[in-house]
Amino acid sequence: MLLVSGESGVKERVKFVISGVLAMLIALILVPSAGILGLYLHASKDLPDFKEITDYRPSLVTTVYARNGDVIGYLYREMRFLVTMDQVPEYLPKAILAIEDSGFYEHEGVDFMAIIRATLKNFMAGDIVQGGSTITQQLVKQLLLTSERDYQRKIKEAILAYRLENNLDKDEILTIYMNQVFFGANAYGVEAAARTFFGKHAMELTLAEAALIAGLPKAPSVYNPYNRPEAAKARQEQVLKQMLELGWITLQEHEQAVGQDLHYQEMEDPSWGQGAYYLEEVRRWLIENLNEQDLAAQGIELDAYGEDAVYECGLHVYTAMEPAHQEAAEAALRQGLEASTRRRGWRGPAARLAPLEYATFLGSQDIVPQDLEPGQWVKALVVNVSSVSAEVRLGEYQGRIGRETWEEFRGSVGLEPGDVVWASVLENGSEGAGDEQEMLSLSLEQWPQVQGALVSMEPPTGDVVALVGGYSFQASQFNRATQARRQPGSAFKPIVYSAALDEGFTPATVIYDTPLTIGDWSPKNYGGEFHGPTSFRSALVRSRNVVTVRIAQHIGIDAVIERAQVLGLEPDFPRVLPICLGAEAVRPINLCQAYSAFARDGSYVRPRFVLSVRNAWGEEILSTQTEAVPAISPENAYAMVRLLQQVVQFGTGRKALALDRPVAGKTGTTNNEVDAWFMGFSPYLLSGVYVGFDQLTPMGRGEAGAGAALPIWLDYRMDVEELYPEQDWEAPPGVEYATVNGRRMPHPPVEEEVSVVGSTDQDFDDSPEQDELLLEMF
Secondary structure, X not given: OHHHHHHHHHHHHHHHHHHHHHHHHHHHHHHHHHHHHHXXXXXXXXXXXXXXXXXXOOOEOEEEEOOOOOEEEEXXXXXXXXXXXXXXXXXXXXXXXXXXXXXXXXXXOOOXXXXXXXXXHHHHHOOOOOOOOOHHHHHHHHHHOOOOOOHHHHHHHHHHHHHHHOOOOHHHHHHHHHHHOEEEOOEEOHHHHHHHHHOOOHHHOOHHHHHHHHOOOOOOOOOOOOOOXXXXXXXXXXHHHHHHHOOOOOHHHHHHHHHOOOOOEOOOOOOOOOOHHHHHHHHHHHHHHOOHHHHHHOOOOOOOOOHHHHHHEOOEEEEOOOHHHHHHHHHHHHHHHHHHHHHOOOOOOOEEOOHHHHHHHHHHOOOOHHHHOOOOXXXXXXXXXXXXEEEEEEOOEEEEEEHXXXXXXOOOOOOOOOEEEEEEXXXXXXXXXXXXXXXXXXXXXXXXXXXXXXXXXXXXXXXXXXXXXXXXXXXXXXXXXXXXXXXOHHHHHHHHHHHHHOOOOOOOOEXXXXXXXXXXXXXXXXXXXXXXXXXXXXXHHOOOHHHHHHHHHHHOHHHHHHHHHHOOOOOOOOOOHHHHHOOOOEOHHHHHHHHHHHHOOOOEEOOEOEEEEEOOOOOEEEEOOOOEEXXXXXXXXXXXXXXXXXHHXXXXXXXXXXXXOOOEEEEEEOHHHOOEEEEEEOOOOEEEEEEEOOOOOOOOOOOOHHHHHHHHHHHHHHHHHHHOOOOOOOOOOOOEEEEEOOEEEEEOOOOOOOOEEXXXXXXXXXXXXXXXXXXXXX
């Protein structure tokens, strides 16, 4: 019994020990597993939705195009251009994988062996020298998580990476990574990096260039090739070595890539250069029109609206701007304003320096050969003045300003050593630059204070082919073409004469050009003379103020205001006679809109900048159509065209005859030459020019529409006229004709003609509102 009992006890003790060991083993397995499960459950409870990645919509560059397809500029917060795998060379993604995640196509989002290798290396180094994150993990961290380094974030990163790998294929994940990652120098994604560092598109990259770009994301500032070319080259060679060891490139390819000279250059960005005012107007239009309410009414849904849509959605915006027109318009306005400032005389140097300050000034000038191309402006220091020229220094260069260029300024120009002046490089100016025996040939210049604007649009469609809002966008972003409100002077008179034609006036109607007093106001003609009985035609051709006032009196100021409003002019016109002489301020682009009714069939057309807008995938989301608004009869429009042609042939617009084509137009000048205008048009192109100081300051005697604005208009039109076939207006049915001073003139049919106007003075509105606008306009 005792023996049996002893054996049984041993067996029980053995069972107990075995059970304890098994329990301990189970505990050793389950407790960590439970901990891991707890960590997983804790990390999983507030994970962001990885579908934000599967529905990848990054912040992209909006590209604005001219009508011929040229890029006007880019609008963005992050410079990123979307590309797909078939839009990059095959060795670019391989280079990225070689240095970042060579096992990308084998793992399921997390590479445990890479983590172990990185951990050992970091332990041996005593610092973090290598990461074990896969590309999928890096993408998750960038798009969904913070950059904090702790175990919870790493667990979340791993969970999301695994989930992402089960919802997107490998190529999709790699494509998102290539478009998302930051490469430095404000470049996001491989396309922006290619443009920033090599001045080309990603598809055009060589293996050597692709390897350099692939190495940048680890430390963009450390490997920036512009700032640290040696470090960038070493990193590139590391990428190429990895590709060779992985068998992804041959030894020959490796050697060729390592030996290739790398030339770093940024792709030219046209933004805010030529067409800057136009681009800004398009930007404002987009912000205004891409609002959620209006788009929802059209059934259009965007990821963002307003300013966010413009700067983040990667839109493709197609505009009506024509580069040839824009270039000609900018050159014409610049030259016109420069000529205007020379006519007002020399204001003095931009600065005066003492001899001890010369070296500091010259040392601060970073002048490169591109700055010395013909036509470029530079600041020059006068070091010596002779009877024939002024010798100048600019940076390391020497130059000579001939006295003949001083003579272009009204009055005297006195230059002295120490004067800092603006000078332009002449056509032959760069030859021999920097040589002791050769000097730059320069012309004295003066930065204009006077400003101006030019708007040019095609009447058949309303397409604005050119727009310039000032002398320099970099100096002033205020767009005088679309934002300034200035008095149009006599450029407003065609509105009065158009209304009068519908009230019984004809080109043959006689109006007395005699002294006239209305309350405290006695309007006068330019020059102060009166011309007695004057035909309606001659009054417009010669821009007679008194006759225009008598016409406005006869038809009533309400008829004038109504005609202005019918033509789409925006101001809330006061019921006072001075408005008939252009006393109420208008925007240049708005006056162009009104004139388009004359150039067309009597309907005015709204100016159109944007033709269409497409999303990042090329799908059209907006398109604009020509918007014509009925205004006056075709007969009235045609009669006004022929009258305004007479202004060009025989009146204040005679300089436009140099165009040698059918053209109609009207000058405009306000009191003391504060504002100068010319509005000129053909059936195919309408162009308006305004010149004046931003502050209401006289420009000086002679700075009238014909002398200040018309030459700018003509310079521009001479450059672009051959882009259109010659065309004249065709008379609509129902036009009647009258002989005026031996000339056959059309006019709309009228029930009762006005024969003579203005043999006596007449009183009108003598209200305080009128007194505020009692200006002599011409």
